[in-house]
Amino acid sequence: MMVGERMTNEGRMTAQPVRVLIADDHPIFRDGLATLLEPHPDIEVVARAADGAEAVALASEHRPDVIVMDIQMPHVNGIEATRRVLAEQPSVGVLVFTMGEDDSTLLSAMRAGARGYLVKGAAQDEVVRAITAVAAGGVVFGASLAARIGELLSPSQTRQATEFPMLTEREREVLDLIAAGRSNGQIAAELFLAPKTVRNNVSAILSKLQATDRAEVIIRARDAGMGQRD
Known part of the structure; x- marks a missing residue:
């Protein structure tokens, strides 16, 4: 069974929204993103975390399909939170949101297991496409990181x-x-x-x-x- 599908009592496959956890220490961004996503029929915001430690705990409780993860957060940063979540739930798609981190930081996030990143301020449709792509097993990243990955290879x-x-x-x-x-x-x-x-x-x-x-x-x-x- 693929992410975004569930079995009905009659044995038919029906579409199910992508379950999303938002982790960001800035309530304006965190709640604003949730407000933008909640009306979308293909996305369900199941939890919101104010720091990395809370993100790990809520991920264990709610089992989301995708986590929208900030990097710079108190207590536990987004990269360490990504490592901890994926150690327990390797199928979760982590999408890093950033204000424009340097490539080395973004590469650290990818090495931790993140499957993509977007810059904060991205358009709503771009965010939705990124979340659904990551939920389906895809990878989403910008041109600068693509170049750095090329260097690594x-x-x-x-x-x-x-x-x-x-x-x-x-x-x-x-x-x-x-x-x-x-x-x-x-x-x-x-x-x-x-x-x-x-x-x-x-x-x-x-x-x-x-x-x-x-x-x-x-x-x-x-x-x-x-x-x-x-």
Whole structure:
């Protein structure tokens, strides 16, 4: 059975609205979006969350088809909330709404499992199309992110994976930022990770690469084409 369908008592398939949870710490945007969506016959707003922690709890309670997720929220940000929701409900479609985050932040959201993003201020019909596309398993993202995804799939990225096959995807992500000269604190902020998580990743990278210090890691990573950021 596909999202948006249900079985009647007579055994017929009938259309069912896409169940949506809106997570945003700004009540004007959160309630305004709900007001725009609620009259639409193909969409049902089942819950509204004011922060990431509430979004995780309400997602577990209401089992939505799609979560419209803000990134910058108190207590638990949208990226971490996305990870937590998808760990429990991998079929949920997360659509990130942003005021215009940088590409690295948006890529972090996609790596966390988000299936798309829209800029706040998008037209109502564009929002509806994005929600229904994500609910159907599609991916929605802007041109700038598409270009960055293309970079991730470039031959240089393939080389990085070949050069460091012992590293996990997250460790290669951290290594790329180390090579770019970022401190642990900057890496934590950019990837929306806890400082302890970054320290653990750095320790794992040093151990797996059998490197004596951070400087050696930077040299090896840059030789592999990593750290080439603005």
